[in-house]
Amino acid sequence: MSDGGRKKGKAVVVGGSIAGVASAHALIRAGWEVVVVEKSIAPPTRSPTGAGLSLDTVSQKIVNSWLRQPHLLQTSTLPLSIDLNEATDGEKNIRWTLARDENLNFIAAHWADLHSLLYDALPPDIFLWGHLYLSFCISNDESNVKVKTKILQTGEIIEIVGDFLIAADGCLSSIRRSFLPEFKLRYSGYCAWRGVLNFSDNEHSEAMIGIREAYPDLGKCLYLNLGYRTHTVLFELLHKKINWIWYVNQPEPELERNSVTTKVSSNMIKEMYEEAEKVWVPEMVKLMKETKEPFINVIYDCDPLEQIVWDNVVLVGDAAHPITPHSSRSTNMAILDAAVLGKCLEKQVAENLHSALGEFQSIRLPVVSKQVLHSRYVGRIKQGLVLSDRNPFDPMIAKPEECQILLQRSVPFLGDAPSILP
Known part of the structure; x- marks a missing residue:
């Protein structure tokens, strides 16, 4: 009892x-x-x-309530205060802002x-x-x-x-x-190339210097780059890691071993690099090439x-x-x-x-x-x-009012804690 x-x-x-x-x-x-x-x-x-994830303010409070030492959540994550959606023209090597929110209040963590x-x-x-x-x-x-x-x-x-x-x-x-x-499950129509770059041993490499210059708010920003019928996600994790995702429209692949994560061959990775060079700015492509063992998630919902x-x-x-x-x-x-x-x-x-x-x-x-x-x-x-x-x-011709839905703050019930919770 x-x-x-x-x-x-x-x-x-x-x-x-x-x-x-x-x-x-x-x-x-x-x-x-x-x-x-x-x-x-x-x-x-x-x-x-696993890969990177982000926690909103309600989840942060809940997790802190479960920990004997609540400060550990903050010391195991990085803040994400900016939600930035940009359009990318890879051919011209330019990006411009579609929608920006400087009150995101998320934190970024590695799954593990x-x-x-x-x-x-x-x-x-x-x-x-x-x-x-x-x-x-x-x-x-x-x-x-x-x-x-x-x-x-x-x-x-x-x-x-x-x-x-x-x-x-x-x-x-x-x-x-x-x-x-x-x-x-309902196949979304696209898959995601994913990777986590550990740059602890090459913090001053050409690729990292380029990424820092191209994405100056890394460490506090959730970057989303939109090209024509595709987009990427980019944010930094603790312990000198960068999480990236690239969503690619394609027919539904066959699942292996009851998993939505599929193995990739060296030829598939090479082809991915070649396609990335056609779409994304060089700094993003270098980041992908520096990442060990990128993998593919098949994207479903229901x-x-x-x-x-x-x-x-x-x-x-x-x-x-x-x-x-x-x-x-x-x-x-x-x-x-x-x-x-x-x-x-x-x-x-x-x-x-x-x-x-x-x-x-x-x-x-x-x-x-x-x-x-x-x-x-x-x-x-x-x-x-x-x-x-x-x-x-x-994204190349989108009007500002069309882009507000891209921001995290457009999510229904975001930040709302049910009344049953203290």
Whole structure:
């Protein structure tokens, strides 16, 4: 029993990425026991896995509330105070401003750094590393859920029993498929070349000097460069790293190994460089060439789901709302999902679990639905794709009033914290 005689419930979380560790924090804060099932063999501490991300002001406050030493979030990130969208003419080697906001108030982090920060602040015994999720079943009286997993190192299959299941298993969620067997992700029409350049050993190289001159606000600015039917994203990370993304319109590729990240060959990288030279200024091209092991993400989202709770199962993060990256929402939505879920559960004893999950769904579903559709719309604008209510966007001739939607501040509910949060 927890304080005041309230029954302490147990949650099983499937997925140990940001959504999973955030859910663990929120539920522990609410007085719940938590077990996190993750197929990776060990924590990705100090791993180069992943790329750059940004946190808005609400997410920053939530993460700080979970950390024993809140200052660590600021010392592990860089501020992003400027949101700058520019048009780029690679042939003439010129850029000009389309829209600028100097009150962004985001912070930039590497995925692995944020994950380590959150993971290290959790009790060490709640994670089951190297456990492959297999299936789940809900008891006839809906009083518990059994999760079956396989221990990868031994092959042993075990069952974990909890009051409810949190599906934090990403945009390709197999738990979601249990309820929506016909569900399919929607291909956006484009993929993203991505990379993180570590320039700690070549801070004074020709490429870095050129980048600093071409992008003088690196370190505090979210740069978005728009060409004809394409765009890039560029921002600096802590520890002398630069995160870059280049979105390219193309037919949908085949996914490999149930992942939206695809391997690339040396020939593909060479062709990417050649195409970049036709579109982007030389400094950007040099940055791409200096980056080791660039990779490709296939960009998906889905039409907003009508529900994200079924009996004793709740979807969070990308399992609940796959989204394109243009509004910097994926990580922020996952963190807010976790915080709201925790507060809903904190209000209810375990016997009122379904009421708490229903409240969570009613709070989050309208918000995430609008944000998913907004990000889709902005992505199609930036990629010059067909739109139902306007001509395809051309940054070369765009008027200032057309460009305001490109800014992060145009995101619905940005900066709004649900009233259930303190």
